[in-house]
Amino acid sequence: MPHLPDDDAWLLEERRAIGDRIRVTRLRANRTQESVFLAARLSRSSYQAIEAGSADARISTLHKIACVLGVHVTDLLRG
Template structure:
């Protein structure tokens, strides 16, 4: 079992990676943020923060986004 580092920099880095993946997939599908947050029934700010890498999305949020984008959840969080 690995121990967590004292600093949370690795966590912020992973949040940014997830946000960039969501944004990249959304853009590949020619969707606007508005189209995605409305289809996923999310708050606009939730999606904006997630894509910026500053949000802390719930599992439900990630599942909604994956469902709307028609991609496996693993594509977002790998």
């Protein structure tokens, strides 16, 4: 079984990477943050925190965002 790093820096880095992929995908889809969080039925603050990489997102939330953006959820998770 893989060993996780002792500090949470790796987790912050992963959150930011996912947020970056969401933002890039959103911009490629020519969507505003507002159009995405409304269509995904998320609050503005929750969506902005996910895209900024400052909050963890449930897989179900990422799935909603992916559906709105027209991509598979794995596209948001993999770099």
